[in-house]
Amino acid sequence: MSGHPRISVIIPHLNEPDDLRRCLLALGAQRAHGIAFEIIVVDNGSRQMPSFAATLVPGVRLTREAIPGPGPARNLGATLAEAPLLAFIDADCVAAPDWLAAIVACFEKNRGIDFAGGDIRIQPADPERLTSIEAYEAIYSYRTQLYVEQYGFAATGNMAVRAEVFRSIGPFGGIGTMEDTEWGQRATALGCQIAYLPDARVYTPSCRSFTELARRWDRHIAHEFGEIRGRRFWLARWLGKSALMAASPLGETIRILRTDRVDTWRERALALGCLTRIRLYRATRMLELARHANTTGLIDLWNRENR
Incomplete structure (x- = not known):
């Protein structure tokens, strides 16, 4: 990398070496635009340090954050960043x-x-034949425009911020928080201006199984319960x-019929089936929490075992 970076890209990593390799290669190809940037990979306790990251593409720094959670990993990256944009x-x-x-x-x-x-979009394994989980996630996961325009936060899988703003607002929360939601709403409450960038798009794999999808929702349920309890x-x-x-799947039928996130009637039917299954799962989990009131296991399980 030549010259002072205009933007610092920060990537938290935990036991995803193949994914990280693809992420870095896609970023390395963007030097064709002539923008000087640095990449900071912050490992968060992987079984094996991804040492390849430091040499796979130019301009990568590799470090480690011992405190569990993507928020602390991102915070360390922001501390090390040299560019005015993160x-x-x-x-x-x-x-x-x-x-x-x-x-x-x-x-x-x-x-x-x-x-x-x-924008965050699902990258299906076979674009010509989506699974039920891929069809569901294509419609319902990563509704980033909604997050920005109605809820005042940006998903950290695809978020940019002025470095001076990040430092003035303060760090992301730890493993027990929904760090992107909390940070973004804290920033907007203090008067920061947020924008949606549809042209800045990334692609992410869908969950590979219903168990993985359910575990992802466990974290959201636990945090929501923690906020309302008491x-x-x-x-x-x-x-x-x-x-x-x-009961909510009944009200979602029109959305699924009208969406442009999937193409065929088969995909719409698959999405509705998966939506019904996951909403019933969430309702059951919510009732279990009302009975037992223990959220710690749900949060820790998602953050440390599902990665």
């Missing part, structure tokens, strides 16, 4: 060829933007949310 991407994501160019252009043209979220009438509210969750 771009966060997950190790299992592959950036589109103009990902960095789209981010840099947006921030240079729009000085009022403090941070932004890009509030006034929390049990009645939680039970009501559980009932609505179980």
